[in-house]
Amino acid sequence: MNEADLTKFRAKRLTAIPFPVYRFLPGRDPHPTASPQGHSYLAPGTEEPAVEWESAEAWEKCEAYRYGWDLCNHAYWWEAHEAWEGLWHEVDRGSLPHRFLQGLIQVTACHLKLRLGRADGVERLRESSRAYLASVIEEVKDAPYMGVRVRDFAASVDAYYGKVFRPGEGIVGHDPAIYPYCLPGR
Numbered sequence: 190m191n192e193a194d195l196t197k198f199r200a201k202r203l204t205a206i207p208f209p210v211y212r213f214l215p216g217r218d219p220h221p222t223a224s225p226q227g228h229s230y231l232a233p234g235t236e237e238p239a240v241e242w243e244s245a246e247a248w249e250k251c252e253a254y255r256y257g258w259d260l261c262n263h264a265y266w267w268e269a270h271e272a273w274e275g276l277w278h279e280v281d282r283g284s285l286p287h288r289f290l291q292g293l294i295q296v297t298a299c300h301l302k303l304r305l306g307r308a309d310g311v312e313r314l315r316e317s318s319r320a321y322l323a324s325v326i327e328e329v330k331d332a333p334y335m336g337v338r339v340r341d342f343a344a345s346v347d348a349y350y351g352k353v354f355r356p357g358e359g360i361v362g363h364d365p366a367i368y369p370y371c372l373p374g375r
Contacts, residue, residue: 292321336373
């Protein structure tokens with residue numbers, strides 16, 4: 190996947206929060222939080238912005254959760270991972286929202302590994318994200334969870350990776366026509 194492919198990511202926005210000035214790619218860009226040139230750098234002594242989590246049922250009020258989808262749907266995978274990881278730290282370990290957010294985090298990490306051409310990481314993260322999302326599906330069945338029909342989302346991720354990645358063969362390439370966009374609640 191090259192830079193031109195990234196311009197093909199299009200989905201409706203769920204928040205009005207501006208996107209970062211670049212999509213972080215390890216080895217190419219300044220680290221967003223560790224480098225003073227990073228797009229999300231905070232000077233030493235500056236407090237991290239608070240992450241507000243109420244409940245899975247109140248997902249529509251959770252701007253960080255919705256912004257994570259905006260980022261994921263527009264190929265800001267490292268940034269989406271970070272947005273959801275902040276929430277992941279706020280929920281009870283092993284709980285349904287914890288497992289769901291872990292599955293989403295792993296999906297975005299898998300997308301980033303695909304972008305980096307790291308077949309080993311794609312394969313490992315596909316399996317772990319699939320397991321986390323399966324554990325959520327087992328509990329919620331076909332009902333929406335945090336605005337998402339998890340079974341449908343997981344199936345779209347599987348369909349995407351079935352086309353763009355083949356274990357043993359490697360990365361075939363990005364296909365924007367089947368990218369697993371998700372617009373919670375829509």
